[in-house]
Amino acid sequence: MSAQGETTPTTAEAAVPVRRVKVRRPVTAYWHAVAAIAWKDVRAEIRSRELINSMLLFTLMTVMIFSLALELDSNARQTTVTGVLWVTIVFAGLLGLSRSLASEKDKGSLDGLLLAPIARSALFFGKMIGNLLFVLVIALVLMVLLTVLFNITLLRPLLLLLVVLGSIGFTTIGTLLSSMSVHARSRETLLPILLMPVVLPIVISAVRGSTAVLNEMPSQDWLPWVQLLFMADVIYIAASYALFDYVVEE
Amino acid sequence: MAYSEKRTKILMGLTYAAAVLFVLAMLMNFFYVGPERQQGEAQRIFYVHLSSFLGSFLAFGAAVVAGIAYLRSRNPKWDTLGHSAVEIGLGFSTITIVTGMAWARPIWNTWWTWDPRLTSVTIMWLAYAAYMMLRTGIEDPERRRRFAAVYAIVAFASVLYTIIIIRVRPDTIHPVVAGPTQAEPEGSFEVSGRIRDTLFFNMFTFTVITVVLVWHRIRLENFSERVARRKMEVLADL
Numbered sequence: 441m442s443a444q445g446e447t448t449p450t451t452a453e454a455a456v457p458v459r460r461v462k463v464r465r466p467v468t469a470y471w472h473a474v475a476a477i478a479w480k481d482v483r484a485e486i487r488s489r490e491l492i493n494s495m496l497l498f499t500l501m502t503v504m505i506f507s508l509a510l511e512l513d514s515n516a517r518q519t520t521v522t523g524v525l526w527v528t529i530v531f532a533g534l535l536g537l538s539r540s541l542a543s544e545k546d547k548g549s550l551d552g553l554l555l556a557p558i559a560r561s562a563l564f565f566g567k568m569i570g571n572l573l574f575v576l577v578i579a580l581v582l583m584v585l586l587t588v589l590f591n592i593t594l595l596r597p598l599l600l601l602l603v604v605l606g607s608i609g610f611t612t613i614g615t616l617l618s619s620m621s622v623h624a625r626s627r628e629t630l631l632p633i634l635l636m637p638v639v640l641p642i643v644i645s646a647v648r649g650s651t652a653v654l655n656e657m658p659s660q661d662w663l664p665w666v667q668l669l670f671m672a673d674v675i676y677i678a679a680s681y682a683l684f685d686y687v688v689e690e
Numbered sequence: 691m692a693y694s695e696k697r698t699k700i701l702m703g704l705t706y707a708a709a710v711l712f713v714l715a716m717l718m719n720f721f722y723v724g725p726e727r728q729q730g731e732a733q734r735i736f737y738v739h740l741s742s743f744l745g746s747f748l749a750f751g752a753a754v755v756a757g758i759a760y761l762r763s764r765n766p767k768w769d770t771l772g773h774s775a776v777e778i779g780l781g782f783s784t785i786t787i788v789t790g791m792a793w794a795r796p797i798w799n800t801w802w803t804w805d806p807r808l809t810s811v812t813i814m815w816l817a818y819a820a821y822m823m824l825r826t827g828i829e830d831p832e833r834r835r836r837f838a839a840v841y842a843i844v845a846f847a848s849v850l851y852t853i854i855i856i857r858v859r860p861d862t863i864h865p866v867v868a869g870p871t872q873a874e875p876e877g878s879f880e881v882s883g884r885i886r887d888t889l890f891f892n893m894f895t896f897t898v899i900t901v902v903l904v905w906h907r908i909r910l911e912n913f914s915e916r917v918a919r920r921k922m923e924v925l926a927d928l
Contacts (some may be wrong), residue, residue: 613844620837624827634824637817638844641851644809675847683840686761 473558477566481540482573491539495532495578502528503585517590522650525594526643528582529603530610533575537614538631540571541622554688564684568615575607598653598662605669606646609676613638616680619687645669701905708902711895715741715888723888732796735789737888741896742785747849748900749779750818754846757839769835772842773825774907778900780818787811798863807864810852817845 485491506524510516544550553563583594583603614635621631649665719737726733756772759765790808791801802808821841828834 616844617841620824620840621827623830623833623837624824625829626827630823630827633820634841637813637820637848640813640816641810641848672847679844679847683843686836687840689836 470559470562473556473562474565474569477553477563478569478573481567481570485570485574491536492574492577495535495574496581498535499528499532499578499582500585502531503582503589507589512590514591517592518655519651521586521590521592521594522647522654524590525579525582525586525603525650526606526647529575529579529607530639530643532578532582533571533607533610533614534632534635536574536578537571537611537618537635538621538628540567540615541618542627545622560685560688561681563688564615564619564680567619568611568680571615572607572611575611576604579603579607592654594654596653599650602646602649602653602666602669605666605673606642609642609669609673610639612673612676612680616684616687619684642669642672645672701902701909704898704902704905708895708899711898715892715895718888718891723884726885729797732793735793737892739786739789739793740889741892742782742789744893745896745900746779746782746786747853748897749775749782749904750814750842750846750849752904753779753842757842760835760839766835769838770908770911771904772839774904774911776818776821776842777907778903780815780822781903782896782900783811783815783818787815803863805863806855807852810848810855814845814848814852817848821845 503524506528510520512520541550544553554560556563583599586592587594614631617634617638618631621627621634624630645665645668649662649669652662652665715737719734723734723737725731752775753772756768756775760768760772790811794803795801821838824841825834825838828837
């Protein structure tokens, strides 16, 4: 908990009262710690807006490049828009993931977090929820953006469900792998290489499922993808929960 | 610690056995078994194709076991096994992909298609290639072993994905040999006796080859460690 002040020195005084007000609901100390870490990341981001701004600009540029490079007509858009959506979410998400633990390590606050008397997995879920929130914000903005620019209504409940499920799987395994890649010599290049193959099954399922939903196909066309995504999420969360302790032990 | 005489002898014996088995398997593929009814001569490559996938599956499975064992015991020998197994598995999965492409050209009339099975095997190959990149990227040896063990366990998801995908996806054109498919939910293994004999013999041969290669790779790793230690000793004496 002491690490809170170390991340952003300016928040040190405000940290204690704000946290007590905001995080009253968690049942146990474990979830209290998870919420505290996630909230710390969110608040640091709200104050600096460093990451979210670059992610949003990146998103805008990627969408522009896609529409220029693919020269999509209205028919082609219908089938490719979910691909554009997911590729952009993954690339923008990678920016956030690689910063998330790298900034902790560079400022030395990672040691503080590791010294805190909380379960290591609480640290993992805190970081993961923080990352997930950033990715979801990007995804929401992106969906609005694509709806406007491609003239296809992407904001549908089922699509939102797919986006949430896909983002959970992506950020879970992404947080685990980024906590490994921060120790590497060339961390910026290593994270995408490590993450892409593991996250591809999720991206494929999400793209296929989203396309089926978007083209208003019957439920047997998209339901298997939702199930597959759900299964992958459960597997990745369980694996990360079991393995994160080994990644951060020093 | 010198490599024991006895173990070297066993390994050499196994190596010769694997060579003989391989020649026998190839002879069976070309002369014992006849051309398949629908696919003709092109089907002969299938024995190597499936068996090399079995080899990579065994190797990647060994890497998972080694990863778990390393994380529990922290004995570096498990890491050597994991590293060696992934290298050999990567080689075998390359053989699987190349033989598959050679088969697909006459049968599907294309070298490559983005079929679910082909996609998933590519993902598997990429995941283990990333494992090698991870190993070269981390400098601290203890941390490298730990991270490699973790990633070997995570990457095995791609192997399972490859095996499961053609059994759940109805739109794949990749044939399913054993176990239930969407088309035939009961599962079937209707092949002639000779095809079955050849297939099982090839699978056995490739299992032996996998074990031999992994063993050789571990031995090589131990030797290179010994050389490095000697070098340090000599440098310390100077």
